[in-house]
Amino acid sequence: MWLREFGDTPDRVDLARCFADEPIAENYLSASPDGRWVMDRVQKGDGGEWQVFLRSQGADGSWWRVADIPDKCVHAVVGTDALYLLSFRDAPHGNVLRLPLTSGTTVAGADEIVSAGDTVIEDLAVTRDTVWVVDMDSGPSGSTPPSTPAAWPSPPTPSCAAATPTRRSCHCTPPNPPPSTTLIAHS
Numbered sequence: 260m261w262l263r264e265f266g267d268t269p270d271r272v273d274l275a276r277c278f279a280d281e282p283i284a285e286n287y288l289s290a291s292p293d294g295r296w297v298m299d300r301v302q303k304g305d306g307g308e309w310q311v312f313l314r315s316q317g318a319d320g321s322w323w324r325v326a327d328i329p330d331k332c333v334h335a336v337v338g339t340d341a342l343y344l345l346s347f348r349d350a351p352h353g354n355v356l357r358l359p360l361t362s363g364t365t366v367a368g369a370d371e372i373v374s375a376g377d378t379v380i381e382d383l384a385v386t387r388d389t390v391w392v393v394d395m396d397s398g399p400s401g402s403t404p405p406s407t408p409a410a411w412p413s414p415p416t417p418s419c420a421a422a423t424p425t426r427r428s429c430h431c432t433p434p435n436p437p438p439s440t441t442l443i444a445h446s
Contacts, residue, residue: 353380
């Protein structure tokens with residue numbers, strides 16, 4: 260990966276670090292909404308093994324590894340003030356971790372914000388105030404999938420199943436949802 264800065268500065272290699280297996284590593288870059296942080300999710304081939312790296316965009320910013328392959332962090336999203344990780348380490352159905360954006364932090368210092376449950380966490384998205392989690396209860400189990408995709412409202416209107424002062428868990432039930440799929444919002 261090369262870094263090109265604006266101006267007359269020559270291009271330079273920006274990643275001097277240990278990858279899972281460099282010849283088959285696939286890099287997926289994203290940035291925090293405010294542009295202060297850059298994340299590199301590195302997949303080792305097609306085996307579902309991931310590493311996560313972060314770097315501050317400040318003058319003294321350098322890359323560091325946040326999560327390694329044994330951490331089983333298969334997805335990550337950079338928010339404005341935190342990194343959100345979907346991890347399957349010691350959680351066969353997955354859990355969501357929150358890690359403050361501070362140089363040098365690793366998954367070992369992350370807080371669990373969505374615990375593993377009976378459903379499998381499939382995906383997550385982060386907005387300013389909410390972490391959206393998609394989980395799957397089970398497959399179609401012998402049923403034929405619909406021939407056309409289900410219409411999802413935009414934005415989804417949740418019907419809250421439970422609420423506490425510190426965490427709200429909402430199960431969004433859109434009209435004609437795909438079989439056994441639930442959106443859960445945590446804020």
